[in-house]
Amino acid sequence: MRVTVERAALLRAxxxxxxxxERRNTIPILSNVLLRAEDGALRLKATDLDIEVTETIxxxxxxxxxxxxxxxxxxDIVRKLPDGAQVSLEMTGDLGQMQLRSGRSRFMLQSLxxxxxxxxxxxxxxxxxxxxxxxxxxxxxxxxxxxxxxxTRYYLNGIYLHTADVSGSPVLRAVATDGHRLARVELPAPxxxxxxxxxxxPRKAVAEIVKLxxxxxxxxxxxxxxxxxxxxxxxxxxxxxxxxxxxxxxxRVIPVGNDKLLTVERGDFAKAVxxxxxxxxxxxxxxxxxxxxxxxxxxxxxxxxxxxTEEIEVDYDAGEIDIGFNARYLLDITAQLDGDxxxxxxxxxxxxxxxxxxxxxxxxxxxMPMRV
Numbered sequence: 001m002r003v004t005v006e007r008a009a010l011l012r013a014x015x016x017x018x019x020x021x022e023r024r025n026t027i028p029i030l031s032n033v034l035l036r037a038e039d040g041a042l043r044l045k046a047t048d049l050d051i052e053v054t055e056t057i058x059x060x061x062x063x064x065x066x067x068x069x070x071x072x073x074x075x076d077i078v079r080k081l082p083d084g085a086q087v088s089l090e091m092t093g094d095l096g097q098m099q100l101r102s103g104r105s106r107f108m109l110q111s112l113x114x115x116x117x118x119x120x121x122x123x124x125x126x127x128x129x130x131x132x133x134x135x136x137x138x139x140x141x142x143x144x145x146x147x148x149x150x151x152t153r154y155y156l157n158g159i160y161l162h163t164a165d166v167s168g169s170p171v172l173r174a175v176a177t178d179g180h181r182l183a184r185v186e187l188p189a190p191x192x193x194x195x196x197x198x199x200x201x202p203r204k205a206v207a208e209i210v211k212l213x214x215x216x217x218x219x220x221x222x223x224x225x226x227x228x229x230x231x232x233x234x235x236x237x238x239x240x241x242x243x244x245x246x247x248x249x250x251x252r253v254i255p256v257g258n259d260k261l262l263t264v265e266r267g268d269f270a271k272a273v274x275x276x277x278x279x280x281x282x283x284x285x286x287x288x289x290x291x292x293x294x295x296x297x298x299x300x301x302x303x304x305x306x307x308x309t310e311e312i313e314v315d316y317d318a319g320e321i322d323i324g325f326n327a328r329y330l331l332d333i334t335a336q337l338d339g340d341x342x343x344x345x346x347x348x349x350x351x352x353x354x355x356x357x358x359x360x361x362x363x364x365x366x367x368m369p370m371r372v
Contacts, residue, residue, distance in 0.1 A: 001065025003037040005057060007085040007102065010042075011078045013055040016215070016236055017046040018071040019208060020053050029116045032068035035089065036114070037061045045117075046071055051205050052120035055236040066114040067091055069098055077107055120239050125223035125230055129192030131172070133233075136220050137213045139174040140206055142185045142336045142363050147203050148178035155245030159206055162198030163189050170194050175250050181329050182250060182366040183336070197226045200243035205229075208238060254366055255352055258345035260318035262291060266342045268312055269296075270334045276300045276308040277327035287327040288372040291346075292320050300327075301372075323349045324372030333365045 017033055025031045034045040042059035045052065078087060081102050088101040091111070100107040140159065148156035160175040170189035175182070201209075209231060213220070217233040224230070230239045277287055280300045290297040296314045301307045323346060334342055339357035346353050355365040 001035070001037050001067060001098075002061070002063040002088075002090045003035075003042055004060040004062070004086055004088045005042055007078060007081050007083070007087050009057040010087055011075075012215075013042075013044050013057050013236075014071070014075045014078055016055050016212065017044050017053045018075045019211070020048050020051045020204075021046050021071040022048050023072065029068060029112050029118070031070055031072075032112055032117070033071040033074065034066065034068045034114060034117045036066035037089075038064045038066075047118060047120055048204075049118060049120065050202065050241045051208060052239045053208070053236070054239075057235070065091060067098055067111045068114060068117050069109045069111050073109060074100070081105065120241075123225065123228065125225050125228065127192070127196040127225070128221065128223045129190045129196075130219050130221050131187075131190050132219050133213050133217045135187050136222075137210065139172070139185050139187065140210050140213075143174045143176040143183040144206055144210065145332050145336070146176040146178055146181050146183040146365075147206065148176075149203075150178065153179070155200060155243060155247055158200040158202045158243050160198060160200050160247040160250070163193050163196055175247070177248075177250060177253075177366075180326070180368050181333065182253060183333075183363070184250065184254070184365075185363045187362060196224060198247065199224055199226065199229060200245060200247055201229060202240065202243050205238070205240035208240075212236065212238060253352060254364070255345070255347060255354060258347040258351070258354055260291075260321060260346040261316070262296070262318075262344040262346060263315035264296065264312065264342050264344070266334055266337055266340055269342060270331055272298050272310045272312055273327050273330050273334075276310050277331075279305045279308050280327060281305075285327045286324045286370045286372045287330065288322060288324045290320075290322045291316050291318075293317050299372075318346075321346060321349065322372075323353070324370040325353075325367060326370055329367055333367060336363065336365070338363075 036043045041056050043056045045054045085102045090099045092099050096111050098109045098111045164173050171186040172189045172193050173186040175184045221232040276298045279302050281302050288299040296312050298310045333355050337357050343356050352366050352368050
């Protein structure tokens with residue numbers, strides 16, 4: 001194998017693929033990135049056996065071939081080369097080494113044969129549709145924070161992506177919950193999404209998808225089966241196993257009869273919560289919301305460090321209520337809202353509360369109260 005590529009293109013591709021490689025591996029080949037030079041292009045591939053990322057970049061090929069080399073080592077080398085540099089990659093002799101040359105720099109890297117590299121065979125992916133990158137980013141970013149990190153309930157360790165029918169119109173929905181809070185975001189279902197199975201995309205794959213979407217792509221093609229999902233960006237393909245489990249019936253925990261409506265200025269409310277929670281204990285982080293007509297009082301009591309109170313004017317004309325929430329969760333949810341105001345639908349101090357930008361907004365959040 002002998003190939004020459006531009007440093008910028010190689011760095012960008014390595015930046016995408018090396019992230020899925022675990023730094024500590026008991027299987028040496030999984031620490032490597034596969035390089036395959038053929039047909040005027042260099043293909044790079046990395047996997048952790050659950051996720052596989054492949055990217056193809058243009059290259060000047062003198063001799064076709066393939067090998068695998070340590071992913072983090074080559075990424076760090078290319079990152080430290082000067083802008084505008086040309087990078088030459090060449091296999092040398094039978095010693096299992098690859099030479100990397102750029103300007104006056106020379107590196108000899110240990111390689112392992114391509115034949116040892118695992119292939120995450122996707123099999124048949126019968127459901128296929130295309131979404132805009134902006135829509136996909138919105139679906140993920142507005143639900144990602146609510147993914148559970150509790151490994152025992154593994155079926156909550158991802159985002160549940162599925163289609164649903166709302167007033168006769170199909171929508172594509174993303175849902176995440178950790179049992180304390182729930183995020184549900186929807187958009188009109190793209191052509192081809194109807195009839196797709198509900199799938200749970202794992203947390204690590206979700207994080208990679210967000211980074212890839214941010215790197216710029218007009219649209220993303222999604223192909224899936226009940227076991228795997230493949231997303232195709234510009235010249236880049238991410239394939240991931242899906243979580244094998246049943247997502248709970250989340251609709252049952254979204255209350256429909258909450259009749260106490262509170263509207264607050266989102267920015268003012270978030271700043272007030274942030275200020276009073278300064279003295280809350282790390283473990284509890286409970287802030288009490290006391291509502292009377294036109295006024296909200298936020299209170300935090302911490303036996304170790306004192307108390308804090310703040311009042312803000314709000315739009316509220318239902319009965320008086322005192323309800324407690326985790327301050328961190330309140331800030332997480334208000335950070336996801338797009339509008340200047342936040343609408344809270346409350347029932348009583350022991351029941352879940354619904355939070356939205358406005359009535360009928362495509363993003364909906366449910367938050368369980370805390371005892372205060």
